[in-house]
Amino acid sequence: MKKNKCVLLSALCLGTLLYSKTNAQSLVNPATEAKITTLIKKMTLQEKVNMIHANSSFTSAGVARLGIPELTTSDGPHGVRVEHGRGWDVVPNVNDAGTYLPTGNCLAATWNPALGYAFGSVLGSEAKYRGKDVILGPGINIIRSPLNGRNFEYQSEDPFLVSKMVVGYIKGVQDQGISACVKHFAANNEEVDRFTVNVEMSERALREIYLPGFKAAVTLGGANTVMGAYNKFRGQYATENKYLVNKVLKGEWGFKGVLISDWGAVHNTMEALQNGTDLEMGSDIGTPPLKYNKFYMGDTVVTLVNSGKVPVALIDDKVRRILRVMFKTHMINGGRTPGAYNTQAHQNTALKVAEEGxxxxxxxxxxxxxxxxxxxxxxxxxxxxxxxxxxxxxxxxxxxxxxxxxxxxxxxxxxxxxxxxxxxxxxxxxxxxxxxxxxxxxxxxxxxxxxxxxxxxxxxxxxxxxxxxxxxxxxxxxxxxxxxxxxxxxxxxxxxxxxxxxxxxxxxxxxxxxxxxxxxxxxxxxxxxxxxxxxxxxxxxxxxxxxxxxxxxxTFPKKLDDSPAHKLGQFPGVNGTVHYNEGIFVGYRYFDTYHVEPQFAFGHGLSYTTFGYKGLQVQKTGSRQASVKVTITNTGNTAGAEVVQLYVRQQKPSVERPDKELKAFDKVFLKAGESKVITLKLNSDAFAYYDDKKHSWVADSGKYDVLLGSSSRDIRGQKSLVL
Incomplete structure (x- = not known):
């Protein structure tokens, strides 16, 4: 048992090192781009089109004569899915009994990004062992309502916590040479009418609550692939949404990877082609059996290109994105290492996540x-x-x-x-x-x-x-x-x-x-x-x-009516549309601002020991940056871990803002009687809000409170600073 613990601790230490020091490897480099250009020139139009839609339940076509393999995906996000054949029937008598990790909410409850890395490493290793190229996870849609049937997969109501956990997860997967696929982009916050519901929300809510996790996944985590959601967003399906995909994901964030549809999320050939869908999966068109060439992005695309209605350059861009991912994950150029499956170390990671979550x-x-x-x-x-x-x-x-x-x-x-x-x-x-x-x-x-x-x-x-x-x-x-x-x-x-x-x-x-x-x-x-x-x-x-x-x-509300999605907004949709009238006041942002007593607060969690907070110091390190220090002491008789949570509040905001917002945290492990000095950094993002009129982030000058605590309702220290 001690040996196993040592192995696990070593893995976590390595995970911490890699998580903190490695940057996402770029999908684009000149040498690879030249190779991709050469391959694309050798491909026929039909071969290109075959690559941008499924050719079985979980694969899309390659080009065998050019050494381009099929792209093989598998569901996650907390284990590699049971094996399917080319269709949907479960394959018997195969080695597909693997590591069942805790679900996403348990992972997020660890508040430990290093465990996020370890978690992702298990998934990447086991997907690689099983011959998969893309693991369809993590799921990071904001937990807006307690009723969403998929909350167990998602991680948190808070975009900052999601952002920190998702980066570790993605790097853990992709350091194994497998692609992570962050999902479901975007605003997929209910299940019962997910295929048709139209989501309407303010731009500020979108930017402050529903997009930050995805942005972190792409710009910090370097996610190779993103999965589009089923729902509509402002009247257009999310997977083929011009604003979400072309303007934000591929434009503002510079995403160079593959936007994969959820299974059956494509609805229109031209909108999918023009608005950023790169790979269509799972469309069920016509009567069984499925005819993959009849998908929206199938043979119809060949006809459109040949008739001059669609430029071949548009198809080339989609193929280029797929090939980028293939080269990065050593599908074409070789060098992919063997994976491991259901090892003792993987089981130990599952145990550790459960223990901390x-x-x-x-x-x-x-x-x-x-x-x-x-x-x-x-x-x-x-x-x-x-x-x-x-x-x-x-x-x-x-x-x-x-x-x-x-x-x-x-x-x-x-x-x-x-x-x-x-x-x-x-x-x-x-x-x-x-x-x-x-x-x-x-x-x-x-x-x-x-x-x-x-x-x-x-x-x-x-x-x-x-x-x-x-x-x-x-x-x-x-x-x-x-x-x-x-x-x-x-x-x-x-x-x-x-x-x-x-x-x-x-x-x-x-x-x-x-x-x-x-x-x-x-x-x-x-x-x-x-x-x-x-x-x-x-x-x-x-x-x-x-x-x-x-x-x-x-946050755990006392009753459903206390939840802002139900008190101020709508859940589920009404007449095909759901209005997020609560805006930015999701979760604790609502409970703390409007003084609604929760059953259990965001960030709450007890220990068998106690922790003291002393010597809080806040120092400006720039016009819009600050450093926060505090000494945490285990004042009890048992070794334990405390999650030090840092919230920021603007004293006299020029626009409506939450009472406080999580902007940094650290999980510190302390022996009985031990003390450690914790340093937390705040950059300009920590003080900013999204200005709908200016279409930009703004950090106002003025006085801000910095609050340290054990939960959003258990504040142990407070200081102010002026920007």
């Missing part, structure tokens, strides 16, 4: 950690305690080599030293209500045990073939509300009454309405979907072998 939400009376020597019996309650999740969620389905469930994790940790009884408590089935007999069995078990642990919350759609069945966290479906299904509230109220020493473990893609029983609970953990080692990680945290250090990457 699980969040201790409440710990009244210090019920946690439980002490092995003082516990003789545990009642484990809830179907989520024994239900695997790897093969759910829609396109993110993964065939895991194994998956440690929470119940198995407790058994692994405790062995035969503690008596563990299990009661199902509820039944996961669409429309299932509280079951009186199951609840009574759970109550009986809890009342007879020293402590009870209830595993509850959301569930994945389990079987891809019926992926909307029980799909409270899944592609293509949104949650009906924030209330736990299957009668879990009734179960919890009864169990908490039967045994006050009950630990509640929430599982799933994000916020849950827990108002019916939260005041009666002493200890609550957010366990997310924590991957193949999630059960072991949860057990270690419950019994104190790991000190929790996760922080919420999104």
């Amino acid at each position: 699980i969040v201790l939400l409440k710990n009244e009376g210090k019920l946690l950690p439980l002490q092995k020597n003082n516990i003789k019996s545990i009642a484990v309650i809830g179907q989520n305690a024994e239900r695997p999740n790897a093969y759910g969620g829609g396109s993110s389905q993964i065939k895991a080599k194994y998956e440690i469930t929470p119940l198995q994790g407790l058994k692994n940790l405790l062995g035969s030293n503690v008596k563990i009884s299990y009661a199902q408590g509820y039944k996961i089935a669409r429309g299932q209500q509280a079951d009186a007999q199951m609840i009574q069995e759970a109550v009986d078990a809890a009342s007879k045990a020293d402590v009870a642990i209830v595993y509850c919350g959301w569930t994945h759609g389990y079987d891809y073939n019926v992926w909307d069945d029980n799909a409270y966290d899944a592609e293509g479906a949104d949650k009906p509300d924030m209330h736990m299904p299957f009668g879990q509230d009734e179960l919890l109220k009864a169990v908490l009454k039967a045994n006050p020493k009950t630990v509640v473990v929430l599982m799933g893609g994000g916020p849950i309405d827990i108002s019916q029983w939260v005041n009666d609970s002493k200890a609550i953990l957010e366990g997310w979907y924590a991957g193949m080692e999630g059960g072991n990680a949860l057990a270690k945290i419950v019994f104190g072998e790991v000190n929790p250090s996760g922080k919420l990457p999104m």
Whole structure:
């Protein structure tokens, strides 16, 4: 075990080094461009067109006579998808059971960009082993509403946190010689009508909230590919959106890679060609079987070019972008190293992400950690305690080599030293209500045990073939509300009454309405979907072998009506359009500005130790830059990690601005009694807002507050500076 930990720590140290010192390798260099030009000159028009649309479910054509291979993609974003053939049938008896990493919300909850790099490295290595060229992840759409069925894949409500985590992830993947594909560009924030809904928002909201993560992915992470979204944006489909793709992505940001459509996201040949779509995937045109040459960017393009309606230079640009990615990832020029699959080191990364991502939400009376020597019996309650999740969620389905469930994790940790009884408590089935007999069995078990642990919350759609069945966290479906299904509230109220020493473990893609029983609970953990080692990680945290250090990457409202997307805006769309009337006031920006009390604040997460903040210093380092220093001390008796969060507030803004905005953070690991000086940098971006009228970023002169804290609602120190 110690050896494995050393291996993991070495990998994380390397990840930190690479993440901090390497720059994204440019897709463009003169020597490669010359080779690409030569190849394009040798290609026929038909060969070029074949390269810009799919030729099977997950591949696009190459040109064998010129040594250009097919481009092979695979879904992520937290594992390499189960193997498909040329069509959509799952291939039996192949080695596709790999590493099931925690989902995106758990990764973001680590607030550790070095783990983002390690996470991406696992994906890149395993994709390479499986013969993939592009891993379709990460997903970074902003968590706008608690109901979005795909929140589990996405990372945060905050664009700064997303930006920091996505860069590490992308570099981790691409340092393995595989392309990351950041998705879904842009404003894909609901699932139920994702294919048709038209998103309307202000330019300021777009620039300040919904685009920064994508910009960081391209300009800092160097993402080789970007996936367009299904939805419309201001009346035009996002994948073939002139403003989003041509003006912003390829124009302002200088993206030289490939804009890939989501599967079936292309709707018009001319708009796709002219507005930046480079590779069309998954279009289902006509009757089965699929005729790939009949895609929008198929043979019709040959006709258009030959008739003079479309210049061949437009097609050449798309082919050039694909070839750039192929050269960079050694698909053509050789040199691709072998990958590795489901290794011990990869499993250790899955465990580490889970350990750092699980969040201790409440710990009244210090019920946690439980002490092995003082516990003789545990009642484990809830179907989520024994239900695997790897093969759910829609396109993110993964065939895991194994998956440690929470119940198995407790058994692994405790062995035969503690008596563990299990009661199902509820039944996961669409429309299932509280079951009186199951609840009574759970109550009986809890009342007879020293402590009870209830595993509850959301569930994945389990079987891809019926992926909307029980799909409270899944592609293509949104949650009906924030209330736990299957009668879990009734179960919890009864169990908490039967045994006050009950630990509640929430599982799933994000916020849950827990108002019916939260005041009666002493200890609550957010366990997310924590991957193949999630059960072991949860057990270690419950019994104190790991000190929790996760922080919420999104606000947990007390009730759905408190969420700004529902209070001020719309969710889902109405008559085909969704208006983001909340503007920039997403998540904590709304809760803190409008003084709405959350259930748990953005950035919140408890520890088994305590941390002191002292000696806060703020020093200007330029007209629009500053350096912030603070000494963090572990004032408790247990080693642990604190996420130091830096927020900025303009005192007298000339335009409406949030009460505070996250602009820097650092995760610091400290032994008991240890102190460290943390330095955080603020550049001009930290003080700027987007001016809709000037169409530019503006950092006003004036007084700003710099706030350091443990969450957006737990501010430990404050200083001011004048720009």
